[in-house]
Amino acid sequence: MKVFFLNIPFLHRFTRESRSPGVAPSGTLYYPIYLALAAGLVRQRGYTIDFLDAPAEGYDLKQTEDRVAKFGPDLIVATTVTASVAHDIRVMDHLAKQTGAMTMLVGTHPTALPIETLKASPSLDFVAVGEYDFTVLELVRHFDSGKTRQQLHEVAGLAYRSGEEFILNERRPWHENLDEIPWASLIYRDFLKIEHYSYGAQLHPEVTIVSGRGCPYQCTFCVFPQTITGQRYRPRSVRDVVDEMEFIQKTWPQNKEIMFEDDTLTVDKTRMRELSEEILRRGLKVTWSGNARADFDDVELLKLMKKAGCRLFCVGFESSDQKILDEMRKGGATIGIRERFVRACAEAGIMIHGCFLFGGVRETRETMRATLEMAKRMKLDTAQFFPIMVYPGTRAYEEAKREGELVTENYETWLRGSGYYVSQVCRGQLSAEEISAFTDRAYREFYLRPAFIWQKIRQFFVSPSERSRIILGFFFFLKKVFTRDK
Numbered sequence: 001m002k003v004f005f006l007n008i009p010f011l012h013r014f015t016r017e018s019r020s021p022g023v024a025p026s027g028t029l030y031y032p033i034y035l036a037l038a039a040g041l042v043r044q045r046g047y048t049i050d051f052l053d054a055p056a057e058g059y060d061l062k063q064t065e066d067r068v069a070k071f072g073p074d075l076i077v078a079t080t081v082t083a084s085v086a087h088d089i090r091v092m093d094h095l096a097k098q099t100g101a102m103t104m105l106v107g108t109h110p111t112a113l114p115i116e117t118l119k120a121s122p123s124l125d126f127v128a129v130g131e132y133d134f135t136v137l138e139l140v141r142h143f144d145s146g147k148t149r150q151q152l153h154e155v156a157g158l159a160y161r162s163g164e165e166f167i168l169n170e171r172r173p174w175h176e177n178l179d180e181i182p183w184a185s186l187i188y189r190d191f192l193k194i195e196h197y198s199y200g201a202q203l204h205p206e207v208t209i210v211s212g213r214g215c216p217y218q219c220t221f222c223v224f225p226q227t228i229t230g231q232r233y234r235p236r237s238v239r240d241v242v243d244e245m246e247f248i249q250k251t252w253p254q255n256k257e258i259m260f261e262d263d264t265l266t267v268d269k270t271r272m273r274e275l276s277e278e279i280l281r282r283g284l285k286v287t288w289s290g291n292a293r294a295d296f297d298d299v300e301l302l303k304l305m306k307k308a309g310c311r312l313f314c315v316g317f318e319s320s321d322q323k324i325l326d327e328m329r330k331g332g333a334t335i336g337i338r339e340r341f342v343r344a345c346a347e348a349g350i351m352i353h354g355c356f357l358f359g360g361v362r363e364t365r366e367t368m369r370a371t372l373e374m375a376k377r378m379k380l381d382t383a384q385f386f387p388i389m390v391y392p393g394t395r396a397y398e399e400a401k402r403e404g405e406l407v408t409e410n411y412e413t414w415l416r417g418s419g420y421y422v423s424q425v426c427r428g429q430l431s432a433e434e435i436s437a438f439t440d441r442a443y444r445e446f447y448l449r450p451a452f453i454w455q456k457i458r459q460f461f462v463s464p465s466e467r468s469r470i471i472l473g474f475f476f477f478l479k480k481v482f483t484r485d486k
C-alpha cells in the first residue's frame with residue numbers, strides 16, 4: 001500500500017492544524033503536526049508514503065495533482081477543518097477521479113460530523129473520528145492484508161459508506177503510549193522546509209512539535225481537546241521529548257526556537273520541572289516556547305524553565321470579565337491568579353503572547369472595551385484578538401445553536417475571502433459584524449500605541465535574535481490593516 005498524506009492547497013498561508021484554523025493576521029503558518037505524526041507512524045510500519053503541505057509549498061491544484069499522480073497512491077489522507085471542508089471535499093473528489101486512489105479525511109471537522117462529511121461527496125471513501133494515527137495505520141493494514149470493504153467494521157475510529165448506507169464504527173480509545181509514534185520532526189526533515197513556517201510570537205525559523213496531547217480543562221470553545229486530542233493530558237516521556245529536541249538542534253543548526261504546541265504544555269508542573277532539569281543536565285543549548293495556562297505563580301519553577309531555554313508562553317486570557325470566563329468554563333484561571341502569573345513570568349524573564357476572544361456568552365460593547373484596555377495594560381510581548389470561533393464538535397457551538405446565536409451554518413462563509421477570521425455568532429445587541437469589526441479595531445489600537453512601538457524599537461536594537469520576527473510581524477500587520485475585506 002502506498003499512502004499520500006496531503007495538506008490540501010487552499011489560500012496562501014492557510015493553517016488547518018490550529019485551534020483557530022484560517023489565515024492568521026500575524027502571518028503565522030503552523031506545521032501540519034498531527035498529519036506528520038500519522039504519516040510517520042505509517043512509514044515506520046513499512047509502508048511507502050509521500051507528504052505534501054501544499055499551502056506551505058505554494059502548490060496549486062494542478063501541481064498537487066501532478067505530484068499525487070506521479071506517486072500513484074492507493075490511499076490519499078488529508079486533514080480538513082470547518083472553514084475549508086467544502087473546498088477540501090471538492091479537491092479530494094477531483095484527486096479521486098484523476099488518480100483512482102481511495103480517499104480519507106481526518107481532523108476536527110470530520111470527527112464532529114463524520115456522516116455529514118461522507119455524504120458531501122460520493123467519491124469520499126473514509127473519515128477518521130478522533131485521534132487518527134492508528135486508525136489510518138489499521139485501515140492501511142486492513143487492505144494490505146487482503147481484507148475487504150465488508151470487513152471494515154473491524155477498524156475502530158472509522159466511518160465509511162457501504163452501498164447506500166453510512167457506517168460509524170466504535171470510537172478508538174485515546175492512545176496512551178505516545179512515545180511509540182515517530183517524531184513529527186522526522187517527517188519535517190524529509191518533506192518540509194522549516195523556513196516556510198512561522199509564528200508571530202516565535203523566533204524564525206522555528207520547529208513546532210507536541211510533547212503531549214489533550215487538555216483537562218473544559219473551555220467550551222476549544223476544539224482540539226473536544227475532538228482529536230481529548231480532555232486528559234497524555235504526555236510523552238521527558239526522555240523522548242528531549243531526544244527529539246537534540247535531534248532538531250543537530251538537523252537544523254539554523255533553527256532558532258522549538259515551539260511546544262501541546263494544548264497546554266504546563267498542565268503538569270512536576271513534568272515541567274523534570275523537562276527543564278533534563279535539558280540542563282544534557283547541556284542542551286535550546287530556546288523554546290509553549291502554550292501555558294495562567295494558573296500558577298511559582299517563580300522558582302519559572303526561573304528554572306527560563307534557565308533551560310524557555311523564552312515565551314502563549315496564554316489564553318480571553319476576557320477581562322469573570323462572568324464571561326465562567327461561561328467559557330475558563331474557571332481556575334481567575335483574574336487574580338492571572339495577574340500573579342504575569343508578574344511571576346516578568347520576574348523570571350519569560351515573555352508572554354496574550355490571546356483574547358471577543359463574542360463570548362454575555363459579551364457586550366463594554367466588556368469588549370474593558371478586555372482591550374486590559375490587554376493594553378498588561379506587560380505583553382505581543383497579542384492576538386479573535387472573534388470567538390464556534391466549531392462543530394464544541395459545546396460553544398451547541399450552545400450558540402441552541403440559543404439562536406449562530407448566524408450561519410454555511411461553512412463556506414466561515415472566513416473572509418482573505419482567510420481572516422470572522423464571527424459566526426451574535427450576542428444580545430452585538431451583531432456578528434460588530435464583533436468582527438471590534439476585533440480589527442483591537443489589533444490597530446493595541447499595535448499602534450506609541451508605548452508598544454517604542455517597546456519594539458527598543459527590542460529590535462537590544463535583542464538581535466528578535467529582529468527577523470519583528471520585521472515579519474510588522475509586514476503581516478500592514479497586510480492585515482490594508483486588506484480590503486478586513
Ligand code: SF4
Pocket residue numbers: 215216217218219222223225263264293316
Ligand atoms: S486551557 Fe487552553 S487548551 Fe485547555 S481547553 Fe482551555 S483553551 Fe483549550
